[in-house]
Amino acid sequence: MKSRMNKEMGEVGGSYRSYGLRVSRALLLLLLSVSCWPVYAVAAASSLCISTCGGCPCKSDKFKMRLVILEDSERVAEWAARYIIKRINDFSPGPNKFFVLGLPTGGTPLGTYRKLVQYHKAGKISFKYVKTFNMDEYVGIPRDHDQSYHSFMWENFFKHIDIDPANAHVLDGNAPNLETECQQYEEKIKEAGGIELFMGGIGPDGHIAFNEPGSSLVSRTRVKTLNQETITANARFFGNDMSKVPKQALTVGVGTVMDAREVMVLVTGSHKAYALHMAIEEGVNHMWTVSAFQQHPRTIMLCDEDATLELKVKTVKYFKTLHDIHSCLMDQEPQ
Amino acid sequence: MPSIASSSIVQFKNCRLVRGRTIVKDDFWVRGGRIINPEPVFFEEKVQADLTVDCHDALICPGFIDIQINGGYGYDFSSDLDKLEEGVSTVAKGILSTGVTSFCPTVVTSPSSVYHEVLPRLKRTPGGKEGAGILGIHLEGPFISPEKKGAHPPEFIQKIEGIDKVHDIYGNLDNVGLITIAPELPGALEVIHHLRSKGIKVSVGHSNGNLEDGEAAVNNGASFITHLFNAMLPFHHRDPGLVGLLTSQRINQPVHYGIIADGIHTHPAALRIAHRTHPKGVVLVTDAMAAMGLGEGHHHIGQMEVLVKGQKAQLVGTNTLAGAIVTMDSCVRHFIKEAGVTVVEAIEAATLHPAQVMGMDHLKGTLDFGSDADFLLLSDKGPLKVLNTFIGGECVYAAPGAHCIEYTQQRPLEEKVFS
Numbered sequence: 001m002k003s004r005m006n007k008e009m010g011e012v013g014g015s016y017r018s019y020g021l022r023v024s025r026a027l028l029l030l031l032l033s034v035s036c037w038p039v040y041a042v043a044a045a046s047s048l049c050i051s052t053c054g055g056c057p058c059k060s061d062k063f064k065m066r067l068v069i070l071e072d073s074e075r076v077a078e079w080a081a082r083y084i085i086k087r088i089n090d091f092s093p094g095p096n097k098f099f100v101l102g103l104p105t106g107g108t109p110l111g112t113y114r115k116l117v118q119y120h121k122a123g124k125i126s127f128k129y130v131k132t133f134n135m136d137e138y139v140g141i142p143r144d145h146d147q148s149y150h151s152f153m154w155e156n157f158f159k160h161i162d163i164d165p166a167n168a169h170v171l172d173g174n175a176p177n178l179e180t181e182c183q184q185y186e187e188k189i190k191e192a193g194g195i196e197l198f199m200g201g202i203g204p205d206g207h208i209a210f211n212e213p214g215s216s217l218v219s220r221t222r223v224k225t226l227n228q229e230t231i232t233a234n235a236r237f238f239g240n241d242m243s244k245v246p247k248q249a250l251t252v253g254v255g256t257v258m259d260a261r262e263v264m265v266l267v268t269g270s271h272k273a274y275a276l277h278m279a280i281e282e283g284v285n286h287m288w289t290v291s292a293f294q295q296h297p298r299t300i301m302l303c304d305e306d307a308t309l310e311l312k313v314k315t316v317k318y319f320k321t322l323h324d325i326h327s328c329l330m331d332q333e334p335q
Numbered sequence: 336m337p338s339i340a341s342s343s344i345v346q347f348k349n350c351r352l353v354r355g356r357t358i359v360k361d362d363f364w365v366r367g368g369r370i371i372n373p374e375p376v377f378f379e380e381k382v383q384a385d386l387t388v389d390c391h392d393a394l395i396c397p398g399f400i401d402i403q404i405n406g407g408y409g410y411d412f413s414s415d416l417d418k419l420e421e422g423v424s425t426v427a428k429g430i431l432s433t434g435v436t437s438f439c440p441t442v443v444t445s446p447s448s449v450y451h452e453v454l455p456r457l458k459r460t461p462g463g464k465e466g467a468g469i470l471g472i473h474l475e476g477p478f479i480s481p482e483k484k485g486a487h488p489p490e491f492i493q494k495i496e497g498i499d500k501v502h503d504i505y506g507n508l509d510n511v512g513l514i515t516i517a518p519e520l521p522g523a524l525e526v527i528h529h530l531r532s533k534g535i536k537v538s539v540g541h542s543n544g545n546l547e548d549g550e551a552a553v554n555n556g557a558s559f560i561t562h563l564f565n566a567m568l569p570f571h572h573r574d575p576g577l578v579g580l581l582t583s584q585r586i587n588q589p590v591h592y593g594i595i596a597d598g599i600h601t602h603p604a605a606l607r608i609a610h611r612t613h614p615k616g617v618v619l620v621t622d623a624m625a626a627m628g629l630g631e632g633h634h635h636i637g638q639m640e641v642l643v644k645g646q647k648a649q650l651v652g653t654n655t656l657a658g659a660i661v662t663m664d665s666c667v668r669h670f671i672k673e674a675g676v677t678v679v680e681a682i683e684a685a686t687l688h689p690a691q692v693m694g695m696d697h698l699k700g701t702l703d704f705g706s707d708a709d710f711l712l713l714s715d716k717g718p719l720k721v722l723n724t725f726i727g728g729e730c731v732y733a734a735p736g737a738h739c740i741e742y743t744q745q746r747p748l749e750e751k752v753f754s
Contacts, residue, residue, distance in 0.1 A: 143378060144374055144375070150378060151374075154374050154377065154378070158377060159362070159373065159374075159377070162383075164381075164383065165376075165377045165378070165380075165381040165382060165383060166381045168377070170378075
């Protein structure tokens, strides 16, 4: 099962046991690092770890960055939903063992939520033993404002499923003390046992949640002032009245998401293509905060074709050859 | 029907709602006899529903409101005074099957003694398993035009003379919600103004008045026209009469108008003309009389004798219609079929609009959060059919053949969720 999962997830590397091979592998690693293929380098490093460990209990799939490229955003939504369902069901949550899920808002994950609701209504997944933590929320707009992230989650997800309301956590942008609210949020995540899987999107400027360019890569949940571009882009949802557009938001930090045991970033559309390039083909840089996940032990970048338009052909070709292996997930409906 | 604890949250699922002037697919939440918003229940109270009900894709709409009904099932609210309570409760219970959850028992032109006897006894009631709720009495007369009396007894028609006389004739008006008056009668405008100041709604009807009389009445507080077209001057292109109120530009607020959509009192073409002229004003009323629900034969309305043949009820020895024997759900179906209106428009004419006339639309006539949970489960596969009637969140009627309302416990009481 596990090795099949490894194959499905498109891991690079095998197990090199002989010393000679280990040396040449180290040289290869050096060469690869120089040629700026961090993805490949991480994958190679993981296999290096395995061979030097020589029988240690670390799992062969412990460290990986996976780039899954699917035809369009519809398939991305389907894959993401199936992956979440699979992870939850494989985890076998129960009254003493909750699955903790981190969740985003916005246009990109909308399709995923729809699919999750469909599968829930078809009896394939229950959220009874799932806890959720949303990434962010605006400061100062009423919770039931139609643009609030509470409203988004309620309309698109929570109202259709069987999650216990006490386990659905969203930052309170109207809390009397915002700093305390942020601290308490971090504590709640810790009390829940940490986040098992954090789903997120990516902004055109490479931001994750409201961690906009220049945010610290070790940041925690905090109050952020929104940049002018974001405020202008949001104006259309607030009747084009700039005075009504929120200027601040509460957001989980890059560090908060990095603490999750697994991260799945959805990237769809050509307007995200450059951000994806900066996220995985260039260095780790706080101007493109999602690049931090190059250093996360277990990340999936889930993309459609359009999102890969700024990647090197060889990057895309490499990961596409692994398609056959991980497309099994798409072939099988959740049980 | 199982009795549900008043604090239980009930979630109706797998249903469509008539809400916000359209039909939406959404769940419907009820607690403590009120329609509630589930969003704060989720985020503030952090609890789930206690019970769920599968509606099998039924259409949920507000309960119908009939603001003109004179009796039914053999009882008449203006006579048989010793059986008044029995009559009202029989009618209130009987009309639940027609989808009516609130009504205005109507008293036609009668001698003063009848008003003094009846008015104190017909109190407003909330409605429930025992029957539809009473929103207030509708007094249709006696201050009407003798030329437009319809089926009303001419000997009890009164001139107004003054506010004091009106009080003398009626007696205690505490239980009265709506009064129909002919606006051209001398003294009418003063009386209309006075009644409005006392919180009683006023309607113009049974009138020989022209448009100016009607406009003056509206500008003094009248807000309704009793059974448009019937018992008033017909529309004329140089003299529109009260019908002209539908488009008058000289009134300070738009009026609502009652229409008996039974296919007998109003020609379908007239129904369409009225609706297209002023769609937001149409109010379906039954104007049902004692023979409703009984079938053919001799019955009485007010102090008169009536013959029922087929769907028609006429005064014995004349061709004058004696009132209707139609039910509200029939009116809704007829309205959709003959006027070509949408299901939502027809339902609003039987719910939102009458609630607006009575000034009760904050609590009745809609599925808005905070309203009383008076609602219907309808089947709309084919002509609209009432499947279940609910008052205050409790099922008070189930049509034969309708799915049973099954309350599913959301989670066992002894189970705790560990965090």
